Amino acid sequence: MGGPLDAPVLLTSRPPGRARPREVDVVICGGGNAALCAAITARRAGASVVLLERAPQYMRGGNTRHTRDIRIAHVAPNAAATGAYPEDELFADLLRVTGGETNEPLARLTIRESTGLADWMAEQGVRWQKPLTGTLHLSRTNGFFLGGGKQLVNTYYDSALRLGVQVEYDATVRSLELDGRCITRVVFETGGAEQRLACGAVVVAAGGFEADVDWLREYWGDTASGFMIRGTPYNTGLALKAMYDAGAKRAGDPRGLHCVAVDARAPRFDGGIVTRIDAIPFGIAVNAAARRFYDEGEDLWPKRYAIWGKLIAEQDRQFAYAIFDAKTAGRFIPSAFRPERAGSVAELAVLLGLDPPALVATVAEFNAAVRPDCDVRLGALDGCGTAGLIPPKSNWAQRIDTAPFYGYPLRPGVTFTYLGVEVDAQAHVLAQSGDRFENLFAAGECMAGNILSRGYLAGFGLTIGTVFGRIAGVGAAQYARA
Amino acid sequence: MLELDLTAELDRQLSVCNACRYCEGFCAMFGAAQLRTAIGSNDVAYLANLCHDCRMCFDACMFTPPHAFAVNIPAAMSAARVETYARYAKPAVLRRLLATPRNAALAAVAAGIVVVALAIALWAGVAALWTPQLGAGAFYRVLPYLAMVVPALAVTVFGAVCVVLGVRHYARDIGAGIPFLTAAALWTALGEAVTLVYLKGGGAGCYDEGRGSGRRRFYHGLVFWGVLADVAATCSAAVLQDFLHQLPPYPLLSVPVVLGAGGGIALAIGAAGLTLVKRRSDARPAEPRMIALDNAFLGLLEVVALTGLALLAFRTTAAMGSLLAVHLGAVAGLFVTAPYSKFVHFVYRLVALVKNASERTGGSS
Numbered sequence: 083m084g085g086p087l088d089a090p091v092l093l094t095s096r097p098p099g100r101a102r103p104r105e106v107d108v109v110i111c112g113g114g115n116a117a118l119c120a121a122i123t124a125r126r127a128g129a130s131v132v133l134l135e136r137a138p139q140y141m142r143g144g145n146t147r148h149t150r151d152i153r154i155a156h157v158a159p160n161a162a163a164t165g166a167y168p169e170d171e172l173f174a175d176l177l178r179v180t181g182g183e184t185n186e187p188l189a190r191l192t193i194r195e196s197t198g199l200a201d202w203m204a205e206q207g208v209r210w211q212k213p214l215t216g217t218l219h220l221s222r223t224n225g226f227f228l229g230g231g232k233q234l235v236n237t238y239y240d241s242a243l244r245l246g247v248q249v250e251y252d253a254t255v256r257s258l259e260l261d262g263r264c265i266t267r268v269v270f271e272t273g274g275a276e277q278r279l280a281c282g283a284v285v286v287a288a289g290g291f292e293a294d295v296d297w298l299r300e301y302w303g304d305t306a307s308g309f310m311i312r313g314t315p316y317n318t319g320l321a322l323k324a325m326y327d328a329g330a331k332r333a334g335d336p337r338g339l340h341c342v343a344v345d346a347r348a349p350r351f352d353g354g355i356v357t358r359i360d361a362i363p364f365g366i367a368v369n370a371a372a373r374r375f376y377d378e379g380e381d382l383w384p385k386r387y388a389i390w391g392k393l394i395a396e397q398d399r400q401f402a403y404a405i406f407d408a409k410t411a412g413r414f415i416p417s418a419f420r421p422e423r424a425g426s427v428a429e430l431a432v433l434l435g436l437d438p439p440a441l442v443a444t445v446a447e448f449n450a451a452v453r454p455d456c457d458v459r460l461g462a463l464d465g466c467g468t469a470g471l472i473p474p475k476s477n478w479a480q481r482i483d484t485a486p487f488y489g490y491p492l493r494p495g496v497t498f499t500y501l502g503v504e505v506d507a508q509a510h511v512l513a514q515s516g517d518r519f520e521n522l523f524a525a526g527e528c529m530a531g532n533i534l535s536r537g538y539l540a541g542f543g544l545t546i547g548t549v550f551g552r553i554a555g556v557g558a559a560q561y562a563r564a
Numbered sequence: 565m566l567e568l569d570l571t572a573e574l575d576r577q578l579s580v581c582n583a584c585r586y587c588e589g590f591c592a593m594f595g596a597a598q599l600r601t602a603i604g605s606n607d608v609a610y611l612a613n614l615c616h617d618c619r620m621c622f623d624a625c626m627f628t629p630p631h632a633f634a635v636n637i638p639a640a641m642s643a644a645r646v647e648t649y650a651r652y653a654k655p656a657v658l659r660r661l662l663a664t665p666r667n668a669a670l671a672a673v674a675a676g677i678v679v680v681a682l683a684i685a686l687w688a689g690v691a692a693l694w695t696p697q698l699g700a701g702a703f704y705r706v707l708p709y710l711a712m713v714v715p716a717l718a719v720t721v722f723g724a725v726c727v728v729l730g731v732r733h734y735a736r737d738i739g740a741g742i743p744f745l746t747a748a749a750l751w752t753a754l755g756e757a758v759t760l761v762y763l764k765g766g767g768a769g770c771y772d773e774g775r776g777s778g779r780r781r782f783y784h785g786l787v788f789w790g791v792l793a794d795v796a797a798t799c800s801a802a803v804l805q806d807f808l809h810q811l812p813p814y815p816l817l818s819v820p821v822v823l824g825a826g827g828g829i830a831l832a833i834g835a836a837g838l839t840l841v842k843r844r845s846d847a848r849p850a851e852p853r854m855i856a857l858d859n860a861f862l863g864l865l866e867v868v869a870l871t872g873l874a875l876l877a878f879r880t881t882a883a884m885g886s887l888l889a890v891h892l893g894a895v896a897g898l899f900v901t902a903p904y905s906k907f908v909h910f911v912y913r914l915v916a917l918v919k920n921a922s923e924r925t926g927g928s929s
Contacts, residue, residue: 140630147626150586209767211589215598228766229624230586236623240775349632356583356627412601418580418633 106132106248107562108555109268109281111255111321112288113137114144115231116526116547116554118238120285122206123555125245129562132279133242134253134270136288137316142251143235144289145313145498145527148354150214150231151224152203152548153541154196162200162210162225169193172223179537189533191507195549200225203548206241208234216415219384224541255321258284258328263513264520265328282562283521285554286511287547290499290527291319292339293351298496301337308400310344310495312358315351322528325503330519331512333504334531340538341391343367344495345417346401356418359490362390363478364413364460365406366448367492369397372431372440374448379477382463388538391494402492403434405445408484413460421488430487447471449481456480498543500531509554521561523554570644574611575603577635580627587621589766592920593641594621599923609651610738612644613909613916620765620776622849629848642851649857649908652730661904663853665860672901673867677893683711684889693885701811706885712892719899726903731911738915744922753917757910760784772845779841786834787865793827794872813879825876832869835862861906867894 108124110117113135125131135142154162155169172193176184204210209228213221220226227234243249252272259267259278267278291297293315298306326332348357363383367390369375376393380386394402405427424430431441448471456466458480467476503511503524510518511529526547533546578597581587588594593614600607619638627633646662653659661668684692684707692706703712735745756762760781763769768776801820804810814820839862842855871891878887902908 140628211766214585214588215595216585226589228589228768229620230584230626232626233586233620233624233768236775352626352631354584354626355586356580356633358583415585416579416583416601418583420579 104282104562105280106130107282108132108558109134109279109284111268111270111284111286111324112144112526113142113249113251114146114287114289114526114547115149115234115238115544116287116551117144117285118235118242119548119551120287120523120525120555120558121242121247122238122245123552124285124559125242125247125555127556127559127563129282129559131242131247132281133247133249134255134268135249135251136254136320137251137314139251141314141316142239143232143314144317145231146235146544146547147232148230148313149234149541149544150355151217151220151226151541152196152199152544153224153539154199154545155193156197156200160200160225161204163222165222167223169197172196175223175539176534176542179539180535181537183535185532187507188505192533192546192549195552196545199545199548202552203227207237220540255286255288255324257324258522260328262520263517265522283523283558285509285523285525285551285558286321286325286503286528287524287526287551287554288321288528289314289317289319290501291322292317292496292499294318298339298499302395305395305400308395308493309341310346310348310353310357310493311351312342312344312353312355312495312497313351317527319499319528322502325511325522325524325528328519328522329513329515330503330522330524331514331516333502333529334500334535336501338500338531338536339391340388340497340500341395341494342387342497343390343394343402343404343492345419346491346493347419348493348495353418353495357495358387359404359417359492360387360414361404361406361410361421361488361490362387364410365404365482365488366445366475368403368405368436368441368444370399370401370436372403372436372444374444374473375402377473377476379467379475379479381477390492391496394492395494400494403436404490404492405430405441405482405487406489407482407487409480410460411486411488417490419490421490423486423488425485425487427482427487430489434489434491445482448475448479449483452479452481498527500534500536502528502531505529505532505550507553508557509550510557521558523558525550525554570640570647571603571605571608574608574640574644577633577637577640578603578611580633580635581621581637584627587624587637590618590620590624590768591616591762591766592917592924596920596923606737606740608644609648609734610916610919612641612648613912614762614920615641615645616760616762616913617642617854618763618765618769618780619771619845619849620768622846623771623776636849638849639851642854645909645912646851646853646857648734648912649904649906652734652912653904653908654726654729654733658726658904661901662857665857665905666863668901668904669860669864669897673864673894673897675893676896676900677890680707680892680896681886681889683707684885687711688885693889694882695885696880696882697884698880700813702813702879702884703888704811706888707892715896716899719896723899723903727908727911730903730908731915734912735915735919738919744919746922748925749918749921752921753914756917756921757914758788760788771849772841774846780838783834783837783841786830787838787862788834790827790829790831790834790869791865793823793830797821797824797827821876825873828869828873828876831865832873835865835869838862839866857906864894864898864901864905868898 107129108131110121110133121133155172211228254271257269258265265284343359344357422433428438431438451468451471458466468479509523511522511524530546627635650659763781769778770780797820875887875891
């Protein structure tokens with residue numbers, strides 16, 4: 083082996099008289115929230131730690147870069163969140179979004195441990211801020227960290243580097259070498275050369291596989307070609323594959339993915355939060371044939387926005403269009419791109435590449451079904467639904483008749499995948515045979531499916547990552563140094 | 565960057581920010597930008613001066629280059645501030661001094677020193693430049709009081725009028741014709757300015773050497789309070805001389821000397837510290853034209869502070885005459901170039917803060 087991993091700091095920690103020669107106590111595969119929490123915790127527990135981040139330094143942090151808040155249970159207001167959010171309430175919220183499908187002991191553990199996270203994060207240098215504009219509904223349940231996820235990542239890297247964690251960027255994990263149920267080496271690639279790093283324990287916290295469109299195609303067929311990937315292009319699931327190759331047991335639905343409506347003009351990868359389109363409940367959504375296809379006013383948008391990615395994925399060429407008029411423009415958080423804008427519905431259709439007569443007919447049909455004189459209130463279920471229209475718009479139905487007319491082209495945007503590995507309460511990865519790997523731990527998105535099997539609970543992915551990152555870090559350090 | 569391009573570019577970048585909002589805890593600029601669905605050149609003039617260049621938003625942004633969104637708010641805002649200083653410089657013909665700040669500062673200081681030295685030579689003879697002078701009125705035996713105070717007042721009044729005219733124009737533009745100055749807004753803005761609250765980065769500090777720190781705010785505070793102490797020293801000396809009829813030099817433990825020396829030391833440390841921090845900072849969120857303005861102005865302040873301290877230290881020696889020429893020449897250079905240097909930043913910033921305070925309380929839009 084050559085390169086920086088020969089640094090003597092690693093060799094000094096090799097326990098004397100140990101059968102297996104070792105270059106480092108703990109290897110962390112991944113470089114986002116869960117990986118950093120594991121690295122910091124393992125290093126604090128006395129282990130030497132190497133963190134392998136696949137991305138270059140400027141892209142470090144995986145999809146944590148795009149986060150902004152973490153869900154925490156608490157009995158009284160603290161630095162991060164207001165009011166009280168009892169553990170049972172958080173658990174009930176989790177049951178609601180997953181339809182009851184969760185590993186209860188792991189879920190309860192995560193929620194219990196979440197109560198200490200505000201303080202622990204502050205100890206690492208994380209600063210809390212008021213909820214961002216438009217997120218007041220989360221102020222009780224979620225803590226917002228100053229500057230968002232990349233700032234969180236920067237703070238954790240800073241903390242990890244100060245503690246002496248060795249960080250390798252541009253390091254792609256290829257495989258895990260096994261001796262029975264024990265990982266002996268992590269094989270990774272950096273600078274075009276393969277390295278085999280002998281270690282005492284391994285934590286895999288490398289996210290999901292949503293950036294590997296070919297892998298998505300295995301479960302989604304050609305529909306996957308129409309997906310935009312909202313996060314890092316480096317989450318291709320290589321470390322997840324390495325665990326499967328080593329015999330790890332799968333957890334979560336392979337077709338499971340969180341998918342929302344994003345601006346079709348966004349870059350294919352890494353558009354983050356700024357390409358999300360929240361316009362749908364304010365007007366109508368049509369497909370490439372300029373036909374409506376789903377109830378835009380079914381429920382409050384925060385409860386429904388996450389179904390629209392899959393709804394659009396089912397449409398021809400995975401395209402849809404949000405159409406609204408001057409009455410509702412400016413009523414929702416804008417996206418990074420301005421909507422198309424025209425003086426008439428037909429001109430708007432031209433701008434969007436839709437058939438003008440078809441869009442004019444759809445809008446006219448919708449307008450005719452709107453109940454006149456209904457008091458439209460955008461903040462609540464107002465019951466202002468259409469009459470005799472299929473599909474209906476159950477709330478906030480008002481005529482699209484006031485120029486200028488606006489439209490956003492939409493595509494499905496994948497936030498994350500649910501497929502991962504099964505773990506126990508010590509974050510040990512379980513093997514297909516049912517027993518557990520002695521020294522392989524998992525944290526973050528690649529095991530979150532054990533708890534959040536489906537649906538979405540804002541900020542809870544980070545909760546799982548932070549809690550299990552810390553558990554994995556402690557477990558890996560203890561195993562490696564025992 | 566052309567002004568129109570800059571407006572279009574900030575309109576593009578801020579539409580990303582308005583969709584994201586992760587940075588709104590750092591400063592008031594992001595909240596103000598969110599109130600605007602489209603950004604025009606007057607919005608740019610306002611928002612750019614509301615930005616205090618703490619640069620935390622660059623560190624926090626996942627869309628900085630080489631990302632396709634290429635968001636770099638601090639660099640674009642700095643460029644826009646340079647445009648502000650030029651656009652509102654009065655008389656307009658002198659705005660070109662802003663394009664070559666180092667040469668302007670050097671030339672002004674050199675000219676100032678030559679003029680003061682010539683005046684000394686004409687009044688008291690060349691030998692006064694290296695002859696010790698002791699006792700009350702020592703300075704005035706080298707250069708008469710009126711020869712000091714009349715040009716100083718003339719330059720100050722001229723500069724103040726130019727700055728006021730420029731700022732009035734600026735305030736009209738960013739207010740879109742609607743007055744926003746209220747006592748409450750001014751009070752809030754003064755509080756924010758004096759505490760440099762927006763150099764706190766919401767608690768994270770300023771992003772300089774790879775992470776947030778309080779260094780910039782600390783050194784900036786030293787410069788600010790140092791300058792204020794020196795102004796107070798000058799005023800107190802005027803009181804001693806004109807009302808109590810005590811002529812300088814004043815004893816070490818007098819009000820003018822304590823304020824002046826304290827202010828000079830603070831200014832010297834602050835200007836040097838700021839220069840060093842800026843030099844070591846990540847260059848990506850910086851704008852070269854603003855760096856040039858910063859360096860020239862901080863260099864001038866440093867020269868004024870050090871020559872003032874040297875004059876105090878050696879005022880009883882043969883060097884007093886020469887040091888007086890150098891210090892007064894440097895002060896003259898600072899005052900003459902002030903309306904066309906980084907000096908003006910605080911005036912525009914204060915007006916932007918007043919506008920922001922007024923906007924937040926619904927005073928105007």
